[in-house]
Amino acid sequence: MVVQNSKSNILIVEDEKGLRLGTQRLLEEEGYAVSAAENGNEGIKLGTSKEFDIAVIDLRMPDIDGLEVLKEIKNVYPNTVCFIATAFASYETAIQATRIGAYGYIPKPFTPEEFIYQIEQGIKQRELILSAERLKKEREENLFELASEKSRLNAIIKSINEGVLVLNKNGELAYYNYAALKYLNIREINIGENVIDKLPSKIVAVVKTIFSNDTFLLKTYTVQIEIKPNNELILEAACTPVPHPDGSLAGVVVTLGNITEFKKIEVIKSQFVSMVAHEMKTPLAAVQGFLNIIVDDTINVEKEKRKDYLKRSIVRLKSLTDLVNDLLDISRMELRTKHREIENIKVKDILSNVLQMLELEIKKKNITVQKNIEEKLPAIQADQNDITRIISNLLSNAIKYNKENGSIGIKLGSSPNYLILQISDTGIGMKPEERSKLFSEFYRIKNDRTRGISGTGLGLSIVKRIVESYHGKIEVDSQFEVGTTFTINLPINLN
Amino acid sequence: MALIAIIDDDIDILDASSLVLKSKGHDIVTATNTTDGYKIVKERKPNLIILDVMMEEPDDGFYLAQKFRKDGIKIPILMYTSVSKAIGMEFDKSEIVPVDDFVEKPISPEELVEKVENLLHLKEVK
Structure with missing residues (x-):
């Protein structure tokens, strides 16, 4: 398009002044932009300084041969369409010129019509070359x-964490x-290799099911596979049929995800549910036992x-209510749905309130309570209910x-960043192995010393x-049969 | 009428079970842990043992039942269970669980009496 929309550039290399000026004027009249060189060297200089659409080169010039000029121009701009003009036309020079890259041969003398005709042919050739060039470039892009x-x-597929395998039919x-x-612990595998023997049998079974059906649904079939024993590595394999463009079955894509952690959480969850069920069933069984007798x-x-039985039933039901409330608290804490009202609070005041609550x-x-409370304690930023819960749980255990x-013994003090609360008792104490399990859910030390203590x-x-x-x-x-001390450090400033 | 030993760490369950069986004319001895349980069985030689599966440890009942059998005590054992089955501790009458029958908590008086009478009667037949 460049050629059509703007003037075509034509270079004339001609030592004969009359002919040079004549052709230049002729072409300019036809609307072309013309540059002219009066000898071979100047022709090379001009022809290699910018890309001309057409070059008309005289074969015989005093300084250098026209073929030499042609060669140099073609070397830099292979797409410039070049003509050789000569009065000494011979079959050999024509072949030679064409071999170097000349498009045509203009024999002298020529009429203006003959010359213009040749130039127009050259312009067409130039257009063809350029559009071919453009297409080539586009295709390459x-x-x-x-x-x-x-x-x-x-x-992307090579670097994702999920395993990907594609099998053909x-x-x-x-x-x-x-x-x-x-994931599958395969050392070596090759494209094109039959891998059915190398895959876990569960995946093979699913893949075979997909392949054995004449029709298939574009749905994913998943299986869970224990790759390493003792739940060390569990995979979920998702097998999905891959269709050809015509809708027939091409193969199957298998993605492998590591679900070991999910499985672990599942186990913990069901253990927790079992423990809760047991803890709830125990008081219920006792109450039901009493009521069955009474009716x-x-x-x-x-x-x-x-x-007496009814009173004891009430006690057991109260413990069940406590359990449900504690469970709700834990659940709220886990879900972080517990709304907190953070304010500046004085732990000393909360301590007095809790002591009053537990006075009976x-x-x-x-029991004697010995308090050792530092003067001028800083306030801490916390939710009052949370701190009350901490202190009342620890103090009721101490009782x-x-x-x-x-x-x-209650000690309340501070370090530069923390408020330190220490609650110690002269109770039954703990053995080291009991102490390690102390903070686990539902862990209660069960022995002769703790029988009859509810919680x-x-x-x-x-x-x-x-x-x-x-x-x-x-x-x-803690010291067994001597007593236990809990020490809590709470940051004074939450930020 | 028979002498029955009940071994369970839940005093409320002990009292309720005792009352049910006493109302049928049986004599009852109780213990709240494995050590005392073993002792009362050795000393009083009851006609039947009722044993809770989960006491201080989740398998205390199994342990004690095995100990009785190992020491040649062939008194029939009725085992109280709660959620053991639900939490995956599958068991049945076997060498590992050498007991004669199970009662699932909460205990209905009729079921308890029926199972107790049944075990006592079987023993008489033998």
Whole structure:
């Protein structure tokens, strides 16, 4: 299009002045842009300085041969259409000129019509060359794009964490990535190889099912495979049919995902549910046992006993309510749906409130409370309910597991960044192996010393969760049959 | 009428079960842990043992039942279970669980009485 829309550039290399000026004028009248050189050297200079559409070169010039000029121009601009003009036309020079790259041969003398005709032919040739050039360039660009798209896709699939295998209908490998080899523990595999024997039987079964059906649905079939025993590596293989463009079955793509962690969480979850079920069923069984007796007419229950059983049922139901409340607290903490109202609070005041709340229990066991509270304690930023929960859980443990006439020590102090609360009791204490399990859900030390002490087994687990949610620290120190001390560090400024 | 030993760490379950069986004229001895349980069986030689599966440890009941059998105590054992089956501790009458029958908590008085009478009667027949 460049040629048609703008003036074509024509170079005339001609030593004979009259002819040079005559052709120049003729071409200019026809609307061409013309440059002229009066000898061979000048012709080379002009012809290689910019790309001309057409060059008309005299064969015989005093300085250098026209063929030499042609060669030099063609060397730099192979797409310039060149004519050789000569009065000494010979078959040999014509062949030679064409071989070097001349498009045509203009014999002298020529009429203006003959000359213009030749130039027009040359312009057409030039257009053809240029459009062929453009097409070639476009095609090369497309090819390059295609190639880079393919390699990009390849790079993506090779680097993803999911394993990918593509099999054709014969079970031969069409594509794979390294994650697939790693997950399936395959050392060597080749494209085109039949890999059915190298795949886990569960995948093979699914792949064969897909292949054996005449019709297939574009749906994914998944199987879970234990690759390494003891739940060390569990994969989920998703097998999806791959159709040809005509809709027939081409093969199957298998993606492999590592679901080991999900499986572990699943196990923990079901263990937790079992523990909850057991903890809930125990008080329910006791209450139901009592009620069954009371409503049974064949069993004679004295009036006083009946009241005792009902009272004990209430106690068991209360423990069940406590358990449900603790579970809800834990669930809220895990889901982070618990709304917190962070304000500046004085732990000292909360401590007094909790002590007042537990006063009755403290008196029942005749426990002495020794307080050691630092003066001018900084306020901390926290939710009042959280801190109340921490202190009441720790203090009620210190009462429950204490001995009659024992004592509880409460120390409240501070370091530059932390508020430090220490609660110690003179209770039953713990053995080291018991201490390590202390913060686990539902862990309660069961032995002669703890029989008759009720609890949900969630209290300390909740304390730990709260403390950690404030980026604090909880430590426990205990001596068997002597007592236990809990130390809590809470950051003064949350930020 | 018979002497029955009940071994369970839940005092409320002990009391309720005792009352049900006492109302049928049986004599009852109880224990709340494996050590005491073994002792009362050795000393009192009951006609039947009722044993809870989960006490201090989740398998205390199994352990104690095995100990009785190993020591030649052939008294029939009725085992109380709660959620053991649900949490995957599949068991049945076997050498590992050498007991004669199971009662699932919560306990219905009729079922308990029926199973107890059944075990006591079987023993008489033998």
